[in-house]
Amino acid sequence: MNNYELMVIFTPVLSDDEFKAVQKKYADFIIEQEGSIVHSNPWGLKSLAYPIQKKTTGIYWVLEYSAPSSFNEKLKIQLLRDEQVLRHMITALDKYAVEYNAKKRSGVPTGIEKVEG
Numbered sequence: 001m002n003n004y005e006l007m008v009i010f011t012p013v014l015s016d017d018e019f020k021a022v023q024k025k026y027a028d029f030i031i032e033q034e035g036s037i038v039h040s041n042p043w044g045l046k047s048l049a050y051p052i053q054k055k056t057t058g059i060y061w062v063l064e065y066s067a068p069s070s071f072n073e074k075l076k077i078q079l080l081r082d083e084q085v086l087r088h089m090i091t092a093l094d095k096y097a098v099e100y101n102a103k104k105r106s107g108v109p110t111g112i113e114k115v116e117g
Contacts, residue, residue: 001035001066001067002092003094003097003098004065004093005062006075006088007060008061008063009087010022011059011085014084022082027063030065030075033068034071035067036066037065038098039063039064040062040063041061042062043060044059046059046060
């Protein structure tokens with residue numbers, strides 16, 4: 001099993017319920033394919049750096065998961081077929097990135113926090 005991070009930008013016209021349903025759809029798809037969800041982080045509505053399909057905002061979602069390396073191609077096909085997805089990016093995480101993300105989630109200082117002063 002390898003560790004990955006998936007970032008998806010969904011179309012901004014989704015309601016909260018639709019956004020939750022689409023998150024569940026992809027999380028369930030990963031679990032069906034013998035993967036496991038490490039952490040889900042819905043960022044919500046954000047401005048885009050440049051318009052995509054004439055839209056200036058998108059709903060962001062970041063998902064950390066572990067799965068066999070052959071799985072990513074299946075996930076990519078599902079994401080490309082989905083009309084609600086504006087963009088997606090799958091990043092392979094090394095052991096240091098996994099450790100860093102776990103520390104960040106638990107509130108342990110990672111050494112790069114901004115110092116108030």
